[in-house]
Amino acid sequence: MALRNPLLQLSRRAPAQISAQFSPVASAFAPQRRWNADVAPPVAQNATGSKGPTAIVFMNMGGPSTVDEVKSFLSNLFADADLIPLGRLQNYIGPYIANRRTPKIQKQYAEIGGGSPIRKWSEHQAAEMCKILDKTSPETAPHKPYVAFRYAAPLTEEMYQQLIADGFGAGKGGRAVAFTQYPQYSCSTTGSSLNELWKWRTRLEGKRTTGEVEPEGTIKWSVIDRWPVHSGLVEAFATNIEKTLATYPPEKRDNVILLFSAHSLPMTVVNRGDPYPAEVAATVYAVMQRLGMKHQYRLVWQSQVGPQPWLGAQTSNTVENLIKKGQTDMILIPIAFTSDHIETLYELDKEIIGESGQEGIKRAESLNGNPIFIQALADIAKDHLEAGQACSLQMGLRCPGCVSERCLESKKFFAGQQKHL
Known part of the structure; x- marks a missing residue:
């Protein structure tokens, strides 16, 4: 039941040294069903709080909303050295790979x-x-929602320009919270998004723009950079798992194995000291504690590509091996994602579950519009605003093997916002 991941096919054509460096976004090229990307309406407000208004910016990787957006999505993705480091060849190899893959990926989306x-x-x-x-934090109201994607519209640059158009920054001041939608921190995901946010803040409001030591009236930023064991997040995952368990006959329910699946990382990233594996494991353990440790479980990893070692065991291999041993009742839980996208809808649903041929292999529903999860997001943001912290203490510590100067400067900037809050 081998995965037909487009990047895996690509790695056979590209030089080995390039495919060996791919970061954990390979399955971002798999097809999905069509969804309309409706713009969220602004939140109506009657008054401004003593510390408001406050912009809340959701950061995520993003994905093409239509077939026509696939090319730009791939181009942005392969240009990101934080995610797919291609060294000195980045500007040449990145566009080459994106152009080569676009027609096939467009056909997959269309299909x-x-x-x-x-x-x-x-x-x-x-x-x-x-x-x-x-309602819960009127002193920082009105709270205005924004979305900043790393590789698809609305891009970070577009979001920042919209902030300025809405009256934040550019001499007018104002408060904004960068809220990562990756519950567990990785330099390849949250780190990359924050680096991009720092870049556009510098270009649109920084010293390059005005020539001042520190321009007056800029946006005051703070960051929610990780939340792997928040009680609301844990509860949302646990209730979705319990709903799926309830679909099994009572005589089988207790023997269902829970497989928590998260996007894998190359071992080069893991060995550099990236905190992601430990934080994902913390989420899994917290969910299992909430479930009373009543089921056997494992944390497994999906979306490995290329010939180099990646963090395992792989989700697909684990499912195959369990089936061979006679275990055909298991639930896949996307533990590192906050909504459906290609890793859930295509890789888990169509490839791993669909190709298994086993009715007892199911997937827990993604968080999506889960009211428990949305309440958790509000609680996390409220606690953050009340704490008055620019970012977590942990964010200021670089990976032991990190040599990125951009990462260093980005972390310095966001930690340095503490004096403005």
């Missing part, structure tokens, strides 16, 4: 219906969360 639901869910989650915040 399924085209479009990713990640924008739809991100805008819905952000808007609903802000409605709750307006």
Whole structure:
């Protein structure tokens, strides 16, 4: 039951040294069904709080909403050295790979219906969360939702320009919170998004723009950079698992194996000291504690590509091996994702589960519009605003093997925002 991942095919054509460096986004090229990316309406406000207004910016990788967006999505993705480091060849190899893959990926999207639901869910989650915040944190109201994707519209640059157009920054001041939608921190995901945010803040509001030591009236940023064991997140995962368990006959229910699946990382990234594996494991253990440790479980990893070692065991291999041993009742849980996208809808549903031929292999529903999850987002944001912290203490510590100067400067900037809050 081998995965037909487009990047795996690509790695056979590209030089080995390039394919060996691919970061964990390979399955971002798999097809999805079509979803409309409706823009979330602004939240109506009656008054401004003593510390408001506050912009809440949801950060995520994003995905093409239509077939026509596939090329730009791939081009942005392969240009990101934080995610896919190609060294001195980045500017040449990146566009080459993107152009080569675009026609096939477009056909795959068209075959399924085209479009990713990640924008739809991100805008819905952000808007609903802000409605709750307006009631629970009136002093920082009105809370205005924004979405900043790394590789698809709305891009970070577009989001920042919209912030300025809406009256934040550019001499007018204002407060904004960068809220990562990766619960577990990785330099390849949250780190890359924050580096991009820092870049555009510098270009649009920084010293290059005005020539001042520190321009007056810039946006005051803070960061929610990780939340792997928040009680609301844990509860949302646990309730979705319990709903799926309830679909099994009572005589089989207790023997269902829970497979928590997260996007893998190359071992070069793991060995550099990336905190992601440990934080994902922390989420899994917290969920199992909430479930009373009543089921056998494992943390497994999906989307490995290329010939170099990746963090395992792989989800697909684990499912295959369990089937060979006679175990055909298991639930796959996407533990590192906050909404449906290609890793859930295509890789898990169509490849791993669909090709298994086993009715007892199911997937827990993604968080999507789960009201428990949206309340958790509001609680996390409220606690962050009340704490008055620019970022977590952990964010300021670089990976032991990190040599990125951009990462260093980005971390310095966001940690340095503490004096402005």
